Amino acid sequence: MTETASEARMPASRRGAPWLDRGGSFSPFKTLVFVLLFLPGLDAAYGLATSVSMPGGGALLSQARPLTIALHEVGDWAIRLLLIALAITPMMRILRRPRLLQVRRMIGVAAFVYVAAHLILYIVDQKFDLLHVASEIALRFYLTIGFVALLGLAVLAATSTDGMIERLGAARWQALHRWVYPLTAIGIFHYYLQSKINVTQPVLMTGFFYWLMLYRLLGMKRLGRFAVARRPAGPPVAWLIGLAVASGLAMAFTEALWYALATGVDPVRVLSANLSTAVAPRPAWVVFAAGLAVAVASVVAGLQKKAAPPRVATGRRA
Known part of the structure; x- marks a missing residue:
């Protein structure tokens, strides 16, 4: 360096x-x-x-x-x-x-x-x-x-x-x-x-970690043309939406598995709680929404770049 x-x-x-x-x-x-x-x-x-x-x-x-x-x-x-x-x-x-x-x-x-x-x-x-x-x-x-x-x-x-x-x-x-x-x-x-019992915050952090790991997976050279995370602007929007869905689902299943192993709660009950509107937004939906927000931000950033005036090359100062 x-x-x-x-x-x-x-x-x-x-x-x-x-x-x-x-x-x-x-x-x-x-x-x-x-x-x-x-x-x-x-x-x-x-x-x-x-x-x-x-x-x-x-x-x-x-x-x-x-x-x-x-x-x-x-x-x-x-x-x-x-x-x-x-x-x-x-x-x-x-x-x-x-x-x-x-x-x-x-x-x-x-x-x-x-x-x-x-x-x-x-x-x-x-x-x-x-x-x-x-x-x-x-x-x-x-x-x-x-x-x-x-x-x-x-x-x-x-x-x-x-x-x-x-x-x-x-x-x-x-x-x-x-x-x-x-x-x-x-x-x-x-x-x-x-x-111990309430693992809402760890579960939420797990979802974000899954998103980051899946993104890193998409940047592996061995994927060839599917290594979309290696592109200068990152993955296309469709891939980012897929990351949001995948990380949210992976986190939901991880949460259900944790409660099943740690407390004996039926994992189906934990998974079905994600479909209930009677409780506050579940971690899976928070992770999914955050992933969608990243996809929207990608679109906005792309539009801003297209709207930005082209840079004019200037000569070096004497």
């Missing part, structure tokens, strides 16, 4: 500044994303601080302990940010917005920070008894796999710098960072296990 003249003149300590673009100029877009990444953590910290300061530690408002609420909230956002980071490349193609790539690594590193904060809050919850924490991680399966995901994401975060890309080489770096997919799957499985 080569440096531009402006990058070469820039102090090394500033090249990775999250508010600067690769040329060293201030980037409002990157700065906005950087600030937004703090908001979930600040919200969790504020909720924890206000609950603790209330008489009874906020027990009148919730049966859960304030620290447990913050612990779960931070963990939830770790999964969400992982999925957002994985969605950057598809959205960049579909929406014709190359600038989105500027924040992909930033969001990925933020996901690791939230995972690390999740562990730190767990240690605090266990009154800093590190031996007990280590024992729990070793003996409780859902904590074991969560810790495995944390270690893997730590490696990816540590290598998410331009210097590490140059040191490892692009091919090796990309091969290493493909581990983000199984690590995300492990994180979602951990989400299921710690959620």
